[in-house]
Amino acid sequence: MPSTITLPKSLRTYLSEAGLITRFAIRFGKEVFMPPYELREFLRQCYILGYKSLPLVAVTGFIMGLVLTLQTRPTLMEFGAEAWMPSMVGISIVREIGPVITALICAGKIGSSIGAELGSMKVTEQIDAMEVSGTNPFRYLVVTKIMATTIMIPILVILADFIALCGSFLVEYTKGAVSWQLYFSQVFAHLDFGDLMPSTAKSFFFGFAIGLIGCYKGYNSKKGTAGVGRAANSAVVVSSMLLFIIDFVAVLIADIFYEL
Amino acid sequence: MERSNYHTQPTANGNQEVQSSVVYIRDLYKSFGNNHVLRGFNMDLFPGENLVIIGKSGSGKSVLVKCLVGLIEPDSGILKILDQDITQLAQKEMDELRTEIGFLFQGSALYDSMTVRENLEFPLRRHPDKVPGSSETDSLVEDALESVGLLHAIDLMPEELSGGMKRRVALARALMLDPKVIVYDEPTSGLDPITAKEIIHLIMDIQNQRGTASIIITHDMDCARVIANRMIILVDGVNYAEGTYQELYKNPDQKVKAFFK
Numbered sequence: 001m002p003s004t005i006t007l008p009k010s011l012r013t014y015l016s017e018a019g020l021i022t023r024f025a026i027r028f029g030k031e032v033f034m035p036p037y038e039l040r041e042f043l044r045q046c047y048i049l050g051y052k053s054l055p056l057v058a059v060t061g062f063i064m065g066l067v068l069t070l071q072t073r074p075t076l077m078e079f080g081a082e083a084w085m086p087s088m089v090g091i092s093i094v095r096e097i098g099p100v101i102t103a104l105i106c107a108g109k110i111g112s113s114i115g116a117e118l119g120s121m122k123v124t125e126q127i128d129a130m131e132v133s134g135t136n137p138f139r140y141l142v143v144t145k146i147m148a149t150t151i152m153i154p155i156l157v158i159l160a161d162f163i164a165l166c167g168s169f170l171v172e173y174t175k176g177a178v179s180w181q182l183y184f185s186q187v188f189a190h191l192d193f194g195d196l197m198p199s200t201a202k203s204f205f206f207g208f209a210i211g212l213i214g215c216y217k218g219y220n221s222k223k224g225t226a227g228v229g230r231a232a233n234s235a236v237v238v239s240s241m242l243l244f245i246i247d248f249v250a251v252l253i254a255d256i257f258y259e260l
Numbered sequence: 261m262e263r264s265n266y267h268t269q270p271t272a273n274g275n276q277e278v279q280s281s282v283v284y285i286r287d288l289y290k291s292f293g294n295n296h297v298l299r300g301f302n303m304d305l306f307p308g309e310n311l312v313i314i315g316k317s318g319s320g321k322s323v324l325v326k327c328l329v330g331l332i333e334p335d336s337g338i339l340k341i342l343d344q345d346i347t348q349l350a351q352k353e354m355d356e357l358r359t360e361i362g363f364l365f366q367g368s369a370l371y372d373s374m375t376v377r378e379n380l381e382f383p384l385r386r387h388p389d390k391v392p393g394s395s396e397t398d399s400l401v402e403d404a405l406e407s408v409g410l411l412h413a414i415d416l417m418p419e420e421l422s423g424g425m426k427r428r429v430a431l432a433r434a435l436m437l438d439p440k441v442i443v444y445d446e447p448t449s450g451l452d453p454i455t456a457k458e459i460i461h462l463i464m465d466i467q468n469q470r471g472t473a474s475i476i477i478t479h480d481m482d483c484a485r486v487i488a489n490r491m492i493i494l495v496d497g498v499n500y501a502e503g504t505y506q507e508l509y510k511n512p513d514q515k516v517k518a519f520f521k
Contacts, residue, residue: 117373120372121371121372124367124369124372125366125369126369126370126371126372128326128331128365128369129365129369129370129371130371131330131331131358132329132330132331132358132361132363133358133382133383133386134355134356134358134359134383134386134387135355135382135386136351
């Protein structure tokens with residue numbers, strides 16, 4: 001007689017949650033291609049989730065560039081390698097720090113706002129009201145938000161990368177009197193397609209994960225105001241964790257291509 | 261045996277006349293695990309009629325109302341609205357049918373990221389085929405708001421409205437697509453007596469002007485007394501008693517009497 005293995009309750013809960021998120025993602029995959037296409041709402045979400053996140057992402061990116069350069073400069077100077085500063089900062093920001101930090105900031109800002117908005121709509125029966133009025137709430141609320149984050153996060157990442165490099169240039173300019181042209185020619189001299197492509201590709205997945213988890217948590221939040229808070233909170237926690245997993249997988253895949 | 265959804269409905273002069281029921285429910289069952297909420301509920305709603313369903317908390321009113329608008333799928337039974345069995349409809353057909361059903365939510369359920377105008381425009385934008393011309397959208401919205409006495413609130417956000425105002429805006433929104441059936445879920449709950457009376461009069465006006473058939477779920481007996489053409493008392497998921505307000509008022513059954521105390 002075959003013996004049965006009983007999984008711990010916490011693991012079963014985790015696996016069940018992962019299954020439900022996968023089912024939610026599959027439903028998104030089906031609904032995204034079905035008309036009617038909610039173009040107007042999609043553009044509104046791009047504005048709300050993308051454009052309105054720009055100040056936060058810009059400030060974070062600028063400080064990221066400043067700090068990275070200020071902290072690395074003394075060490076490079078010790079080895080007489082300060083000429084490598086633009087290339088090193090450029091590669092670090094474009095390949096890893098820019099996408100990950102920007103995505104984490106967006107997971108906090110966008111993921112929580114989506115979770116709270118949909119959670120509150122669920123609790124106050126606004127999602128039911130939408131369905132009763134003959135509108136598919138999944139397509140109107142979820143598909144548009146996931147699409148918007150998938151498109152806007154890579155754009156925000158590119159902007160954050162550029163602003164971070166500007167921050168880095170400011171330090172180099174004030175401390176080393178490096179010109180704009182020289183700094184950026186050094187940055188781009190050592191950046192190639194192999195640096196830009198994987199980081200842009202993973203940014204799309206970051207955006208998808210932030211939108212997916214935020215929508216899943218909000219759309220399935222339990223009744224009550226406490227449920228709205230929990231939805232917002234767990235949207236940030238789960239999507240942040242997922243970002244690191246995606247980053248790890250993306251780095252592994254990119255590494256395979258580098259070796260080929 | 262196929263059940264007919266044509267039933268005799270007495271007319272005002274006492275004659276028997278065959279009328280098609282707008283809503284036809286037979287043997288409706290719905291359970292959540294071991295909790296059997298609806299246990300063979302039956303109901304007919306006739307054109308132009310105000311049917312009040314009353315019941316205590318937990319009697320199955322909310323589940324019934326959600327089954328009626330297709331938010332919950334019943335376990336078994338027949339649920340026909342305008343001759344269409346909603347348990348058999350595809351999503352697209354259900355969405356089409358929903359344009360014929362207005363629903364006033366207990367908590368109003370106004371979209372809080374939209375202004376009052378946008379809330380009312382929403383169903384029109386979703387169903388452009390129901391609007392004669394896009395230029396008429398503005399006038400339809402304004403007329404609807406005027407009919408509930410809130411034209412001045414057209415550009416306000418829901419958070420700026422009182423509970424009674426929200427309920428009236430929600431009522432106007434429910435009427436935007438000119439539905440044939442309106443379902444009111446606890447239309448007066450949480451409102452002060454004066455505002456509740458205003459809502460009751462609005463519901464009466466709508467019925468008089470449009471001749472729509474209405475289902476009113478409530479436990480407010482004042483509301484039931486004024487509005488009801490007919491009443492159903494729902495106890496433990498089944499029709500416990502049925503009749504006009506006066507008939508039920510005179511009913512000697514203790515469970516029925518308890519509602520009128």
